Amino acid sequence: MKSFILFFILFSLWLLMSGHYNVLIVSLGIISCAFCVYVAKRGKLIDDEGLPIFFMPRLLNYLIWLFKEILKSNLSTAKVIINGKVEPETFTVKTSQVTDVAKVTYANSITLTPGTVTTKIQKGVFEVHALNSDFGNDVRTNEMDKKVTWLEGKK
Amino acid sequence: MELILDILTSICFFIGSLSIIIGACGLIKLPDVFSRIHAAGMIDTGGTAFFILGMIFQTGWSLITVKLILIGVFIFFTSPVTSHVTANLARQKNILPVGKKIGKIL
Numbered sequence: 001m002k003s004f005i006l007f008f009i010l011f012s013l014w015l016l017m018s019g020h021y022n023v024l025i026v027s028l029g030i031i032s033c034a035f036c037v038y039v040a041k042r043g044k045l046i047d048d049e050g051l052p053i054f055f056m057p058r059l060l061n062y063l064i065w066l067f068k069e070i071l072k073s074n075l076s077t078a079k080v081i082i083n084g085k086v087e088p089e090t091f092t093v094k095t096s097q098v099t100d101v102a103k104v105t106y107a108n109s110i111t112l113t114p115g116t117v118t119t120k121i122q123k124g125v126f127e128v129h130a131l132n133s134d135f136g137n138d139v140r141t142n143e144m145d146k147k148v149t150w151l152e153g154k155k
Numbered sequence: 156m157e158l159i160l161d162i163l164t165s166i167c168f169f170i171g172s173l174s175i176i177i178g179a180c181g182l183i184k185l186p187d188v189f190s191r192i193h194a195a196g197m198i199d200t201g202g203t204a205f206f207i208l209g210m211i212f213q214t215g216w217s218l219i220t221v222k223l224i225l226i227g228v229f230i231f232f233t234s235p236v237t238s239h240v241t242a243n244l245a246r247q248k249n250i251l252p253v254g255k256k257i258g259k260i261l
Contacts, residue, residue: 016221074174074201077193081181088190088254092261111235114197117189119242119252120261127261129189129242129252136257 002046005053007037052101055151062151069113069144073135077114080132089136090119090129096145102152109144160212167209174201188245189252192238199234203227 014029015021040046048054080086097103107118107126115135120127130136138144174197181194207227214220 016218017225019218070200070204074197077181077197078174078177078201081177081184081194081197084184086185086190088186088252089257090189090252090254090260091257092259107239108232108235111196111238112200112231114193114200117192117196117242118239119189119246122261125261127246129192131190131193 002051002053003037003041006040006046006051007033010036048099049101054153055101055105058151058153062147065147066109066112073113073115073138076134077131080115085132087132088129089133090127091136091140092125092127093139093142093145095124095126096149097152098154099152102148102154105151106145106148109148110139113138164209164212167205167212171202171205171209174198174205178202187253188250189242192242196234196238199230199238203230 010033011029014033015026018025018029037046040050095103095106097106103121107121110116110118110126110128115131116139117129118126119129128136128139130139178194178198178201181197182191185191185194204227207223211220211223214223
């Protein structure tokens with residue numbers, strides 16, 4: 001089942017990237033996509049970590065929220081750089097996700113919003129560096145943590 | 156219609172270049188490695204996102220739009236990884252961040 005989804009994703013990517021729709025190119029695409037799926041299947045790469053489809057139903061909602069956050073913190077980072085009010089702080093936060101993919105998503109989301117960077121990761125704990133106490137408080141309220149746990153949908 | 160699209164493109168390019176310039180200033184101005192990563196992250200997200208949005212207004216609906224969106228998606232997934240690798244390497248070399256530390260640090 002998951003192999004078919006992977007094949008579908010790869011083949012639609014091929015069609016979108018190539019832009020040529022004659023028989024030769026499309027059949028070459030089918031052959032190479034099938035070969036890729038075979039290699040991935042043989043290497044046991046097609047699991048929840050390689051193809052996290054359990055994210056899909058709520059992904060769009062989360063991405064819209066994340067873009068809003070990125071825009072907001074871009075503005076405040078620009079303000080901090082211009083003002084020069086830099087008071088960096090380092091702290092740790094606990095994570096409540098179950099799977100590794102969701103933890104990676106959470107760490108990437110923290111890093112993607114300017115003003116906060118995940119510097120170190122241990123089991124269930126992230127070390128976060130923030131540019132200012134405002135950015136630090138944004139992470140410490142655990143709003144993003146709850147959102148990612150909701151995106152994961154395992155609880 | 157074309158005029159509106161041109162104006163939208165110029166607005167997007169203006170915001171994008173502004174955030175890249177501010178990010179570049181931050182790269183020079185901020186105190187240590189970890190703070191400078193924030194400025195680089197601003198270039199990665201704000202700058203590229205607005206530039207790609209501006210280019211999408213110019214291409215209209217075509218395959219090139221899809222390719223532009225894919226460029227955005229790949230930058231969106233790879234830029235936090237490079238930021239994290241830089242920060243993690245600095246921590247492994249025992250460079251401690253400037254500023255206060257709250258609680259116990261890993």
